[in-house]
Amino acid sequence: MKETVPFTKVPVGVSACLLGEKVRFDGGHKHDAYLTDTLGPYFDYVPVCPEVGCGLSVPRESMHLVGTPESNRLIGNKTGTDYTAKMQAYCDRTVEELRPRSLLGFIFRAKSPSSGLFHVKLYTPEGNPTLQYTSGLFARAFARAFPSLPCEEDGRLHDPDLRENFIERIFALKRFREEVIAAPSVRALHTFHACAKYLLMAHAPEGLQDLGRLAAAATPENLTETLSAYETRFLAVMAEHATVGRHVNVLQHMQGYFSEQLTTQEREELGDVIGEYAREQVPLIVPVTLFRHYIYKYQTAYLMQQHYLYPHPAELKLRNHA
Numbered sequence: 654m655k656e657t658v659p660f661t662k663v664p665v666g667v668s669a670c671l672l673g674e675k676v677r678f679d680g681g682h683k684h685d686a687y688l689t690d691t692l693g694p695y696f697d698y699v700p701v702c703p704e705v706g707c708g709l710s711v712p713r714e715s716m717h718l719v720g721t722p723e724s725n726r727l728i729g730n731k732t733g734t735d736y737t738a739k740m741q742a743y744c745d746r747t748v749e750e751l752r753p754r755s756l757l758g759f760i761f762r763a764k765s766p767s768s769g770l771f772h773v774k775l776y777t778p779e780g781n782p783t784l785q786y787t788s789g790l791f792a793r794a795f796a797r798a799f800p801s802l803p804c805e806e807d808g809r810l811h812d813p814d815l816r817e818n819f820i821e822r823i824f825a826l827k828r829f830r831e832e833v834i835a836a837p838s839v840r841a842l843h844t845f846h847a848c849a850k851y852l853l854m855a856h857a858p859e860g861l862q863d864l865g866r867l868a869a870a871a872t873p874e875n876l877t878e879t880l881s882a883y884e885t886r887f888l889a890v891m892a893e894h895a896t897v898g899r900h901v902n903v904l905q906h907m908q909g910y911f912s913e914q915l916t917t918q919e920r921e922e923l924g925d926v927i928g929e930y931a932r933e934q935v936p937l938i939v940p941v942t943l944f945r946h947y948i949y950k951y952q953t954a955y956l957m958q959q960h961y962l963y964p965h966p967a968e969l970k971l972r973n974h975a
Contacts (some may be wrong), residue, residue: 662697668762707743860890
């Protein structure tokens, strides 16, 4: 059986309206039940509403961004009031206030001129939509202040692949912070890297090699700089989407690691299930569950420690989609 350890919720920033707070310009909200009901038991949300935070009322006039993707201003739709300076001051202040919260990610409200992370529409000074897009002022400031942290938008989390990648990154970072940063040492880094091997291989084999070189070069003297570089590269590797082909590669590597312990029938069964997954006839959870069974049956210590087997809470069912 997998070792049971006390679980601590993950600190994650979120646009307040997504939690059901009535902070939108019209006095409404954009409650997302997946965030509150499914992820809520695992995420310790830190809600943020830039408009309310910078002193605007509820309700208030709606706003849009005017300018270019590189330079734009926040303008009221009805009055033409320029709210840019007020909002920018809030953004600068708030990203610094969030640093001590040690957030491991952020979920933004899509299309918002303050909080949209991707594809926020730009307008002309006359209020006409253009064909250009940018990110919201707060989302942009947050991403600039925390360039490596996993960030997503609410709508994109309804895509199974995007959802799995985002949540997997969140829990991978949680593990790194708890197992390495909380009590930093060269040995802790080496142990973490060894246990993350197959998880990293599923995302980017070349990234696994890069991180291996970083870990190997760690010394007590350069540990602080090495851990910072490792975390940045680690999150970049995890941001690359794992593919069916890369998962198959990982499964075959793991099978080879303990194949001599398996009976002929068990080897054939594993091979068949890997093949079914490769042909996308079954979801990833099927071969992974079978691997867990044999790994614990034969007490294969190295594989038992692999993060790949338990990258996030099983209750989230992230590997159950085809």
